[in-house]
Amino acid sequence: MAMDIVDEVPTRTKRKRYNKNKKKAWRKTINLRDLENALEQKRREERFGGPLEERPSQDILYLDTGEENNNEKQSEKSIFHHAAQVEYEVDEDKKVGDKGATERAVASTLKKRLTSRKKVKRLRCHQLLDGLPGAKAPVKKINRVRxxxxxxxxxxxxxxxxxxxxxxxxxxxxxxxxxxxxxKEAKEKQPKSGLTDLATYDLWSDERPAMGNPVVQSYTQEMVEYYERQTKRKLPAPPSHMTQKPSALPAVELPEAGASYNPSYDDHQALLGKAVDQEEGRLKDIARDERRTTLMFPTKENAPTEETWLQEMSEGLPTAQPEEEEMEEEEEEEEEEGSSNAQKEVETEGTITISHGASGERKTQKQRRKEKERRKSELLKSMAKKMKIRESNVYKIRTYNREMEFTKMITKERMKIRAEKKEEKTKKPAKLSKYKYEEEDVPVALGDELVGSLREVKPTGCLLEDRYKSFQRRNIIETRIKQKFVRKYKQKKAVKKEHKLNWDQDLTV
Known part of the structure; x- marks a missing residue:
């Protein structure tokens, strides 16, 4: 029995403990029931027109005099009576029998017309759309109908x-x-997109709109582009420099005036001088290469030998006697001993001073405070100096403006020079390979080769070479040289048995 009693006693669970200094625990342990009830009560009052202390007494209480039905009947009667008076006019010239009967008939017809409309009962789920009676509108109407x-x-x-x-x-x-x-005009001018009406287009209907429809065009265009892109039928977009010429030089350049079959003396001399300058430049290049390679090394007759090398290396050295050499060695030893003794003395003095300095006293609190104040005053002085310099820069606005204008002018000049260089670069051959472009020979006829008629003119230059060099100059073909085929190993030759002639057997036979 005692065991049953013990089993019936409920076990007390251990209360969960939280840290009181954490906002997370405060959110878990706080009781918000009172606050939620107060907010719910406030929302309920707002639905029914606001708090009672703020609402006027006419909205809450009214005086019941028992004349509500009479007032309604009277108001309804006055409405119909007013409508009858509006549509009915008494003609005094003519005789009218019963004026009251006529008014009643007109009023009854108006009442029938007004009450003939069927009133559709609203759904219960839509009854709250107009709000509760007496509740204020949450949003004030701006475009109110007058x-x-x-x-x-x-x-x-x-x-x-x-x-x-x-x-x-x-x-x-x-x-x-x-x-x-x-x-409105901008909206009308804006092109209409065919994608706006895609939702109204049924793909599976039998009636297909015309292909001129923008909806169909936009949809089919996307499908065609996707198909061509996936099947690799659509060509890649061409690069932007595809339509640009690789060089600003003309395809066919006009020849020099001195290259005519009957040129003037000055033009011929100018062209001849240009050819001479070109040949001199080539000779200079050859001489420079020769000077840097062959002429740097002596010939076989002037090559240095072992005797000349020894004589050159011992040039300027004195020839000393053995006694003098011993005296010099002794003097050098004495000088070395004296210098070593002096160094030892200096080292011992240094150790004494160091040991004396190591036993110095610590700084006092006053010395530290003074040093701290000194550092603080230096910092304040430097800050004040920087602030003064910054404030004084206000008066240098004109100077800064002049500097800015000067820099702008320099930038414009540099941009202009850079553009000129870029334009000039388009008129020169670019480096498209490891070989440098070389100008062709200037086609010129010498003085004794000039003739006075076209029948006796001899051609100068080669048309094929001129076109080839023009392609290289205009960056259409890279500069190249004629490649030579050189065998690395000696070629072996063998005669096949089928092609071998048996001369020995023929001779024996």
């Missing part, structure tokens, strides 16, 4: 006229009208 009374109100009309008379308002309205018109 009533008939407001339109006919003379005060409102006067206010509107005053507002329209204001020049600022008129300018604002004009500006708004211009902006709306421009926006």
């Amino acid at each position: 009533t008939v009374d407001e339109r006919m109100n003379p005060v409102a009309k006067e206010k509107k006229q005053k507002k329209l008379a204001d020049p600022k308002t008129v300018a604002r309205l004009k500006r708004r009208a211009v902006q709306s018109r421009e926006h």
Whole structure:
């Protein structure tokens, strides 16, 4: 029995402990029930028109006099009576029998017309769209429809006229009208995309629109591009420099005036001088290579021997006697001993001074404070100096402007020079291979080769070589030289048995 009692006693679970100094634990352990209830009550009051202390008493209480039905009937009667009066006019010249009966008939017809419309009951899920009775609108309507009374109100009309008379308002309205018109025109000019109506196009319907439709064109164009790109049928986009010429030089250059069959003396001499300069340049290149290679080394007759080398290496050295050499060696030994003794003395003195310096006293607190104040004052002085220099730079604005203008001018000049160099570079052959471009020989006829008629003119130069050099000059063909085939090993020759002639056997036979 005692065991049963023990089993019935509930076991107390250990309370979970949290760190109180952590925001995470504060969020877990805090009780927000009261705060949530207060917020829910506030939202409920807002749904029903706001807090009670803020609402007027007319919205909460009303006086029940028992005349509600009578007032409704009277108001309804007055409405129909007013409508009847509007449509009915009494003609005094003619006799009218019963005026009241006529008014009642007109009122009944109007009532039938007004009540003939069927009232569709709204769904319950849509009843909350209009809000609860007495609740304020969450968003104030800006474009509110004006009533008939407001339109006919003379005060409102006067206010509107005053507002329209204001020049600022008129300018604002004009500006708004211009902006709306421009926006509309821009929207009309904007090309319509065929992708906007893709949702309305049924791919599986039997009725297919014409191929001129932008929707079909855009859709089919994408499919065609994808198919050509996947099947490698679409050509790659050409590079931007494809249409640009590799050089600014003309394809066919005009010949020199001195190359004519009957040139003037000055033109012929100028062309002859150009040919001479070209030949001199080639001779200089050959002489330079010869000077740097062959002429740097002596010939076999002037080659140095062992005797000449020994004589050249011992040039300027004195020929000393053996006694003098011994005296010099002794003097050198004495000098070395004296220098070693002096060095030892200096080292011993240095050790004494070092040991004396190592036993110095520590700095006092006053010395440290003074040193700290000195460093602080130096820092403040440097900061004040920098600030003063920075403030004084304000008066150097003109100088800075002049410097900026000067730098801009230099930049423009450099850009101009760079553009000229780039343009000049397009008129020269580029380096497309490891061989340097060499100009062809200037075609010139000597003085004794000049003739006075075309029949006796001899051709100068080669047309094929001229075109070939033109291609190289215009960067169409890279510069190249004629390659020679050189065998690394000696070629072996063997005679086949089928082609071998048996001369020995023939002779024996």
